[in-house]
Amino acid sequence: xxxxLRGAADLLSTALYKNEMMMSRRYLSTPAPEPAKPSSEExxxxxxxxxxxxxxxxxxxxxxxxQPYSSEALTKLKLDQYPLYVEREWWKTGKRMTFWASWxxxxxxxxxxxxxxxxxxxxxxxAIKFNTILPQAIRDEAAEKMQxxxxxxxxxxxxxxxxxxxxxxxxxxxxxxxxxxxxxxxDRSALSGVQRAMW
Amino acid sequence: MLRSIQHxxxxxxxxxxxxSMLLKNRAGKTKSTSNRTQLLTYEMAQKPHHxxxxxxxxxWHSQNLEEFRQSQPLVVAQDEVVRxxxxxxxxxxxVVSGNEIVIKRRGNVxxxxxxxxxxxxxxxxxxxxxxxxxxxFLSILLKQPVKLEMAxxxxxxxxxxxxx
Numbered sequence: 001x002x003x004x005l006r007g008a009a010d011l012l013s014t015a016l017y018k019n020e021m022m023m024s025r026r027y028l029s030t031p032a033p034e035p036a037k038p039s040s041e042e043x044x045x046x047x048x049x050x051x052x053x054x055x056x057x058x059x060x061x062x063x064x065x066x067q068p069y070s071s072e073a074l075t076k077l078k079l080d081q082y083p084l085y086v087e088r089e090w091w092k093t094g095k096r097m098t099f100w101a102s103w104x105x106x107x108x109x110x111x112x113x114x115x116x117x118x119x120x121x122x123x124x125x126x127a128i129k130f131n132t133i134l135p136q137a138i139r140d141e142a143a144e145k146m147q148x149x150x151x152x153x154x155x156x157x158x159x160x161x162x163x164x165x166x167x168x169x170x171x172x173x174x175x176x177x178x179x180x181x182x183x184x185x186x187d188r189s190a191l192s193g194v195q196r197a198m199w
Numbered sequence: 200m201l202r203s204i205q206h207x208x209x210x211x212x213x214x215x216x217x218x219s220m221l222l223k224n225r226a227g228k229t230k231s232t233s234n235r236t237q238l239l240t241y242e243m244a245q246k247p248h249h250x251x252x253x254x255x256x257x258x259w260h261s262q263n264l265e266e267f268r269q270s271q272p273l274v275v276a277q278d279e280v281v282r283x284x285x286x287x288x289x290x291x292x293x294v295v296s297g298n299e300i301v302i303k304r305r306g307n308v309x310x311x312x313x314x315x316x317x318x319x320x321x322x323x324x325x326x327x328x329x330x331x332x333x334x335x336f337l338s339i340l341l342k343q344p345v346k347l348e349m350a351x352x353x354x355x356x357x358x359x360x361x362x363x
Contacts, residue, residue, distance in 0.1 A: 176272035187247040195251035
């Protein structure tokens with residue numbers, strides 16, 4: 001009994017600490033990487049064409065050769081590290097009009113990311129809430145935490161829709177396709193091993 | 200199924216939607232021309248119910264087995280990405296509009312096989328460059344090795360099985 005009490009208290013404290021760490025991490029991660037990289041790139045670019053213009057009298061031809069071909073230039077531009085970093089500006093997080101079939105699909109993706117953050121802790125709080133050998137105060141505290149959660153922390157609100165069209169009905173679940181697309185792909189032999197039923 | 204005239208008259212005309220055009224089974228059907236000029240490859244000539252009997256599949260992998268089933272939707276999406284990339288990157292060299300590109304997965308290697316055509320000029324250096332670029336681009340995009348095993352034919356008539 002005392003051992004269960006100690007374990008439950010530790011779990012609650014770790015959940016609180018993890019939430020605080022998550023909040024601080026989210027706040028810290030947003031401004032830090034983005035201004036550093038463009039500022040460094042700007043400084044390097046600003047210094048090198050100036051020196052190149054000073055060296056030679058032909059600005060048009062010299063500005064093209066911003067970096068001589070060498071291993072130092074490759075490491076500076078990070079072209080020797082995979083995967084190559086590609087700056088995605090307005091399509092960075094996969095906007096609805098360019099990446100997802102419908103607004104409902106994008107909303108579902110956001111829900112899934114949210115549940116990925118808090119789903120494990122929610123599972124543990126639920127186990128504490130329905131544990132009959134714990135004291136009622138601890139169970140009530142866990143129930144209160146679950147009650148105060150965000151709107152879409154419930155795993156049951158995840159929609160499973162067609163991954164191409166966002167259609168919610170008539171899906172073939174192993175392929176995550178609606179029946180119309182499944183038939184189109186299957187009749188075009190584009191699903192390995194799928195053949196028509198004949199009996 | 201309409202059986203009696205009184206029942207037909209009782210219904211309003213808006214609810215009946217049967218036409219001979221809607222009645223046709225038309226999956227995999229290619230319409231013929233009057234002077235028999237429509238090109239058919241073997242893939243197009245066989246019907247969808249011949250899949251697994253007279254023709255086989257355009258994608259080959261083991262992700263639909265029981266232990267691998269979780270990555271099966273991802274494989275469908277990746278196949279579509281590869282097909283659209285090949286269709287858009289070699290627009291002048293496509294054979295039957297790029298509909299018959301075979302995608303095989305062996306281990307973690309994705310192999311793209313099929314036919315491309317050079318109708319006017321076989322520029323070997325440009326083709327090698329395009330192959331290298333396509334392989335590198337798809338390798339970075341799909342995060343696995345991608346190899347192109349496309350064979351070149353002179354024109355579409357070389358892959359013709361029938362004309363209807």
